Amino acid sequence: MSCSCLELVDPKEVKLDAVLSAYQGKKGVLVPVLQEAQEIYGYLSQEVMEKISRTLRILPAEVYGVATFYSQFRLKPMGKHIIQICLGTACHVRGGAKVLEAIEEKLRIKDGETTSDGRFSLEIVACIGACGLAPVVSIDGDVHGRLIPERVGQILENYV
Numbered sequence: 001m002s003c004s005c006l007e008l009v010d011p012k013e014v015k016l017d018a019v020l021s022a023y024q025g026k027k028g029v030l031v032p033v034l035q036e037a038q039e040i041y042g043y044l045s046q047e048v049m050e051k052i053s054r055t056l057r058i059l060p061a062e063v064y065g066v067a068t069f070y071s072q073f074r075l076k077p078m079g080k081h082i083i084q085i086c087l088g089t090a091c092h093v094r095g096g097a098k099v100l101e102a103i104e105e106k107l108r109i110k111d112g113e114t115t116s117d118g119r120f121s122l123e124i125v126a127c128i129g130a131c132g133l134a135p136v137v138s139i140d141g142d143v144h145g146r147l148i149p150e151r152v153g154q155i156l157e158n159y160v
Helices: 011-024 028-040 046-056 060-069 089-093 096-107 149-157
Strands: 083-085 120-125 138-139 141-144
Touching: 011 028, 011 046, 028 046, 028 060, 046 060, 083 089, 083 096, 089 096, 096 120, 096 149, 138 149
Parallel strands: 083 120
Antiparallel strands: 083 138, 138 141
């Protein structure tokens, strides 16, 4: 005899429900809720933002506005490895654009894109905070400094 009362529950949804319960009824919690939701899902889908809107009783436009205002939030799925390349002043002057070209060539993606296998996403950032090591790339938070285009392939191989 089988029981049809058991439903498969998405563990991510359970986590999001717990986050929303913890913040429900509190003021000024949208940014931390969005941060935790993105931590759970890897990005903020329209469905997740709508659920946040409903649960916290915040207009959908406000949720979307905050999610698009801050560069930390992603509205589409990202690759397993996030590559951030700095094109701030120090990195730009020391050849950051050439390193970017090498990454784009090697992975066949541009800024804001993800490889077809879902392995890498590429983001251009204004500063990583390691100007003394310029040009700098961060992969999943690992900082690689004093880069030259010829070393890009070798570094990426460490993340395959």
